[in-house]
Structure formats: structure tokens, C-alpha cells
Amino acid sequence: MTSTKMTKAKLILGLVSIVLGLILAPFAWISFRWGEPWFRPVPLALMLALVTVGLVLIVKRRQVSSKPIKFLTLAILIVLTVSPALLIAGIRHERRLLQARAKAFLSRPVPAALKPDSEGYMSYEYVGTNKEAEVQLLGHSRELIERYADKGRTRWSSRIQAQFAITPEQLWFPGADDIQRTNKEVQTYLAERNAILSLEWRMGFWQWVEDTIEMKSKIPEHEEEDYHPAATTNAVSL
DSSP: OOHHHHHHHHHHHHHHHHHHHHHHHHHHHHHHHHSOTTTTHHHHHHHHHHHHHHHHHHHTTTSOOOHHHHHHHHHHHHHHHHHHHHHHHHHHHHHHHHHHHHHHHHTSOOOGGGSOOTTSEETTEEOOSHHHHHHHHHTTHHHHHHHHHHHSOOOOSHHHHHHTOOOOSSOOSTTHHHHHHHOHHHHHHHHHHHHHHHHHHHHHHHHHHHHHHTTOSSOHHHHHTTOOOOOOOOOOOO
16 A cells, blocks of 8 residues: 555545544443443543544554554554444343343232232221232332333333332331241342342433444334434424
């Protein structure tokens, strides 16, 4: 390759690296603020590496590249190409594991100590029957877990989050403290329930990462709640 072509190639590659780094900036900022501790510096480091390599290639485009620069450029390009696919594969694997765990939890019967009597009472307090009692005793926790078992995705939009806002970790009915302290079946049940809900919240971030990398134009949760921006019109009513 001639010197002129090499110079142009470096310039183009340098500009592409800088543009990719700038595109990655919002993703890096959100990941650094809300991502898990081990993941926070990764997008930021990759962004800085892309910008740095781009600047070096542009500034030294007329010079013969040293072996370290060539190796670093190649390594960053490989990481940039391979890491998104590996990350998505890992996220999907974790989502499948959590979905299977949610299904396994739902297959277990609710402990008898967490069910009202035939008239809908827990001790002396009326909590209702069927779905009404379930919400009174367990919040919307089972509904959330059923949702994940069915869809493999956590709630993402503000409207869906608000629907399931009441999901306490503890039980709130007469005698609940004694049951939680002495009943092993209830302790095991609640521990698994709370663990799954916690993992659902954690997977919310990774779900966003996957959607962002795949550049999804339609978020399933928005489609589910029939989220469609209102159409604007310039028509004037008479």
C-alpha cells in the first residue's frame, strides 16, 4: 500500500474509531451510573480506548505505525466486534436460567400457613379469597414471577412497574412474625420468592443492555401496554 493510501486509511479508521467511541458514550454513562459494579468501567474503558486509538491514528497518520499501535488497534477492533455477541449470549443464558427458576418456583404449592381459611380469614383479619387473598398476603409477587416465567423479561416501562409496586419482602397479617420465625416451609418459600424478585430487578439492567445492543425499535413492554405516541395533526376544526 502506498504512503498516500496508508495515510487515508489511517485517517478514515481514526475517524471511525472516534465516532464509535462517541456513540458509545451515552451507553457508558448509563452503565457506569446504574450497572453492576464489575461492569461499570467496561464500556467507559472501551470508549476511551476507541477515542485514544482514533486520535493516535489521525495524529500519526503520516508515520509508520509501530507494532504496539498495530496490536492495540487490532485488539480493540476484535473486542468491539466479539464482545457484544458474547455479552448478549451471556445475558440470554442468565435470562433462561432465571425463567426456569421462576417456573420451578410456581410449580411449588403455596405453604398452607400462607392461605386463609374457607371464609377468607387469617387469624381474626379478613384477607379475602383466591386472587384477593394472594395480593393481600404476598403483594403482587407471584404475578411478577408468573410474568417472568411466561415472557422471560422483567417489567421495563414505568406503567408496568407501577402496577406491581406493592411487593413487600415481609408478611403483614396477624401472627405473620411468628409464622416467619418458626415455619421452615414459609421461610424457604419467602427466601426463594424474594431472591427471584431481586434477580428480576437485576435483569432489568441487562435486558436494557441487550435491547440497546440489538437496537430494538419496539420494546415488548411498550407494545404490551399499547404504547403508541399520539399522532399529531394540523387539521383545524370548524
